[in-house]
Amino acid sequence: MQDRVIRAIAEALDKLGVDVDREDIQLERPNDPANGDLSCNIALAAAGMVKRNPRDFAADIVSNIEFSADFIDRVEVAGPGFINFALSHSYLTGQVARINREKTEYGNLDIGKGRKILVEFVSANPTGPLVLVSARAATVGGALVNLYRKAGFEVESEYYLNDAGSQIEKLGISLMTRFRQRIGEEAELPPDCYPGDYLVELAEEIPAGEGKSWLELDEQDARARFSEFALDRVVRMIREDLDYFDIHFDHYFAESQLHRPGGEVEEALEIMKSSDVVYEEDGALWFRSTRFGDEKDRVLLRSDGSPTYFLADAAYHLNKFRRGYHRVIDIFGPDHHGHIRRLEAASSVFGAEQGWLQVLTVQWVRLIEDGRQVSMSKREGEFITLRDLVSDVGRDAAKFFFLMRKNQAHMDFNLSLARKQSDENPVYYVQYAHARISSIISFAGSEGVDFPSDTECVSMLREPEEMELIRKLVIFPQLIEGAVHNNDVNRLTTYAQDIAASFHHFYHVCRVVSSDRELSAARLLLSEATRLVLAESLRLIGVDAPERM
């Protein structure tokens, strides 16, 4: 739709002998409907170049522009020199028929052209249950995956499992301590270990005989046994949490595999050495990341020769790069934003182009109840978890609320509001619209009004509320495009609320099922088109679209 308009403007400019890049011709949607459906500012933007008054220039463009009447029925100059286009009635109503035809494929785009991308998210350390930030990241990541798929990318989702390194050792020590306590030994949890109750529970699950036999091994082997046991259970717990939240990953990528002999850790090191971006100092090996805009250089190998967390992370990105993704998106928590530069630096050493790695950050979530902040830690070492939140407010409300904010903004999560199963809660507002439409459609069927095989009847739609609704349904593909382009999944929630509101307005003014059979058929098609767009928006967000509630 936009392409057609841009082409027509470009042709008009050609006729006037004005040379403008097609890229520079941009369309937008005016907020005031009096200004039409699409607006172009090219006359304003190019007035300086052609040394003309923008309004006169715009008028010249308008008089040279050509459209078929079934697409655009009005083109006019307005304000300081905007060129405004009003879509024709037959084009708009025709879109209602189109949505009914394309169904869930409406809004599918081909900007991905089947290229592969990877979205890595959550990736919380497997040392305990998932907490709130992870829930937010899971929601954003899940929606992003859906969105990119809709835009024509081949998308894979991945969870990076830090199953190596010191925190796993501490996890083992923590569990070992809990086990000792369980069998009546004197044992105290060392500092820096994990004090959460879940480890006490895990210690109960270890068969007593087996646990005791582990304790008889030498210190290091004993720890390893407990670590292994803890890791297995905690990972299982995390997967269950994600399952419960209905977020699924194509891959779980274990850090430990990077450390295998000849693995990516070694390779990444070799590449860096041969790229002349490393140096030795104080017995350690450093990456000269400042050369790529990082604040300081980073250690790759400690003076005892062991690899840092960063080296493994870099190696992980080398692995991703070799897997041939067109683009890789990482979603980081607020405490990791300092890692962005160094990973971009490492990626470019491995040969990735600028922009290959896109890192999004999600910010902390504060819970608010009755206007006051809820303390995030229940007791020492126990934080409010994803599971706590979901069992409190429900999956749909949690996801919807997370996506009402842009991901890089801090958010106050209004628990009292999210819990309410009433009109005040925006999730139910949107879901209610979907349920209501479903109900109307089945009512229509019971009254003998069915979907017509011939969709000509849509031309009968002409009430202002009908047209307002149609205009909003028509922008769905552009909404998807903008959301993908900016990695802005939160636009979908705003849009869904907007569609729901427009439907309710329509519903209160226009009776769908009436004695006028043709009009009823037309409104049934409009209702179904709305339902399809709502359901699809909710699907992308990861929220159910119920037929009854």
Next chain:
RNA sequence: GCGCCCGUAGCUCAGUUGGAUAGAGCGCCGGCCUCCGGAGCCGGGUGCCAGGGGUUCGAAUCCUCUCGGGCGCGCCA
């Protein structure tokens, strides 16, 4: 001190990658069910868009400085 993020209505936040008169939800007040779902609709807003400067036809949006809040700044992960 340095870096990143944030600052928009009483509260929580949108704001279409620089556009025309800045929007929604919550809260508060008042209306609307003999009729397809009242979890709905209609009406009620004096916002120095944190503040100063700049860029241009045009700024909540871009640049710069200041103020306020969050998070980072380890041979931890």
